[in-house]
Amino acid sequence: MSPAHIVGWGKYVPEQVLTNADLAQRIDTSHEWIIARTGVSERRIAAEGETTSSMAIQASWAALAEAGASPAELDLIIVATATPDYIFPATACLVQDALGATHAAAFDLSAGCTGFVYALGVAADMISAKDRPGSTGAALVIGAETLSRITDWTDRATCVLFGDGAGAVVLRRDESEGGVLSTVLGADGSGGDLLSMPAGGSAEPCSHRTVSERRHFIRMRGREVFRFAARAMPEATQRALEQADLTVGDLALLIPHQANERILDAAARALNLPTELVYSNVARYGNTSAASIPIALCEAVEEGLVQRDDVIVCVGFGAGLTWGATAVRWSVPLPGRPPSPWRTLRYRLLQAYAMARSFALRALRYIFSRGLGE
Numbered sequence: 001m002s003p004a005h006i007v008g009w010g011k012y013v014p015e016q017v018l019t020n021a022d023l024a025q026r027i028d029t030s031h032e033w034i035i036a037r038t039g040v041s042e043r044r045i046a047a048e049g050e051t052t053s054s055m056a057i058q059a060s061w062a063a064l065a066e067a068g069a070s071p072a073e074l075d076l077i078i079v080a081t082a083t084p085d086y087i088f089p090a091t092a093c094l095v096q097d098a099l100g101a102t103h104a105a106a107f108d109l110s111a112g113c114t115g116f117v118y119a120l121g122v123a124a125d126m127i128s129a130k131d132r133p134g135s136t137g138a139a140l141v142i143g144a145e146t147l148s149r150i151t152d153w154t155d156r157a158t159c160v161l162f163g164d165g166a167g168a169v170v171l172r173r174d175e176s177e178g179g180v181l182s183t184v185l186g187a188d189g190s191g192g193d194l195l196s197m198p199a200g201g202s203a204e205p206c207s208h209r210t211v212s213e214r215r216h217f218i219r220m221r222g223r224e225v226f227r228f229a230a231r232a233m234p235e236a237t238q239r240a241l242e243q244a245d246l247t248v249g250d251l252a253l254l255i256p257h258q259a260n261e262r263i264l265d266a267a268a269r270a271l272n273l274p275t276e277l278v279y280s281n282v283a284r285y286g287n288t289s290a291a292s293i294p295i296a297l298c299e300a301v302e303e304g305l306v307q308r309d310d311v312i313v314c315v316g317f318g319a320g321l322t323w324g325a326t327a328v329r330w331s332v333p334l335p336g337r338p339p340s341p342w343r344t345l346r347y348r349l350l351q352a353y354a355m356a357r358s359f360a361l362r363a364l365r366y367i368f369s370r371g372l373g374e
């Protein structure tokens with residue numbers, strides 16, 4: 001086994017900003033309440049036509065460009081999401097097609113807000129195994145969500161929390177030291193009803209009743225989720241560090257799921273970590289579920305808060321219930337390569353190629369199926 005290293009990172013957030021003041025005009029809430037209870041000041045909302053896959057694709061191109069990787073190198077694409085474009089096909093397959101990732105296996109992973117940590121652990125293990133035939137040892141791991149489409153905008157207890165966006169990392173197998181050191185994952189399905197979208201699956205298929213009873217939206221028992229999170233995040237962080245033979249003292253930065261500033265503060269207190277070592281951008285984006293950790297990681301790197309040889313832990317909790325943490329020794333020199341006209345041109349050409357390839361495949365399939373029908 002050789003370690004998997006994070007060699008590229010990228011994010012995409014929609015342009016449209018929804019502030020607390022905007023929400024206070026629609027529902028019975030206030031900026032003061034939202035800030036005091038959650039720390040969220042504003043969130044991004046996908047425009048009409050933007051989808052989980054379209055945001056994932058943007059974040060993926062950014063991550064590939066940062067890694068200097070081409071889509072054809074990828075072995076594997078995992079999209080962690082609770083808001084896929086469709087129940088099937090997988091959003092990861094839409095991303096695979098849009099990137100022209102001709103050699104990649106692609107699947108979605110559902111683990112609520114812990115999805116990105118789960119996906120990172122699965123991908124790191126898969127590409128670390130050197131003896132997989134045909135493996136190039138590169139994976140794209142994405143967290144992407146369009147939560148605004150499953151948010152009940154009449155429910156003030158939940159709608160103030162969530163936002164849309166996507167983050168992605170490129171993982172590459174490499175003999176060098178560092179990379180993903182350990183991953184701890186857990187689940188407790190007995191708490192599944194604390195945070196769920198009741199209808200739309202095979203248990204409660206879409207019907208007039210499910211729509212009129214607003215069962216296609218997020219339902220949450222906030223206080224119980226809060227209590228679970230305040231316990232699960234520090235425990236998972238400790239265990240991931242222990243598995244890597246490290247302690248909290250070795251930690252350069254904790255990158256937690258951005259659920260609520262109070263939960264981040266509680267985790268910092270439980271771990272005895274100064275709050276400066278707990279990354280937070282929850283004020284700007286709210287809770288973007290599986291997208292929150294990769295977006296936060298990307299911004300932490302861009303802000304120069306992560307340096308080569310630093311130990312970071314990404315930790316999440318969410319629907320399922322699920323939790324997970326992964327310890328990473330950052331192995332890429334920073335800042336990354338500055339953008340150059342050649343790099344921009346290379347990725348424009350790769351994007352044009354991917355679009356042309358997808359169009360040609362669809363056209364051939366259409367022509368072939370018409371031919372068979374005659």
Ligand code: UT7
Binds near residue numbers: 028
């Ligand atoms: O990715 C995982 C996703 N989930 C989470 O991370 C959620 C974890 N939980 C939380 O973040 C918090 O529980 C919330 C932010 C959701 C709620 O905060 P809280 O301190 O637990 O408030 P609460 O639910 O106990 O409600 C307190 C009061 C209630 O009024 P009464 O019954 O005391 O009169 C609510 O009706 O606040 C009221 N309230 C609001 N007031 C103004 C609830 N939502 C709002 C609102 N604006 N948006």
